Amino acid sequence: MKPVTKTESKVKSNLKEILSEHTDKNIDGYMMVGIFLFLIMVTISIIAILITLFVF
Incomplete structure (x- = not known):
């Protein structure tokens, strides 16, 4: 787990x-x-799938 900075938590809450x-x-x-x-x-x-079936 990475330490979460204040800006990150703010951005996440805003999102x-x-x-x-x-x-x-x-x-x-x-x-x-x-x-x-x-x-x-x-x-x-x-x-x-149809193309592959017909071609091969």
């Missing part, structure tokens, strides 16, 4: 406050973006 403020308002938006990115990843992986 936590900012994150909590934003997540309360935009939780639905983040959920939609997460689901969208997840679907994109899934489709890309499926396409890659």
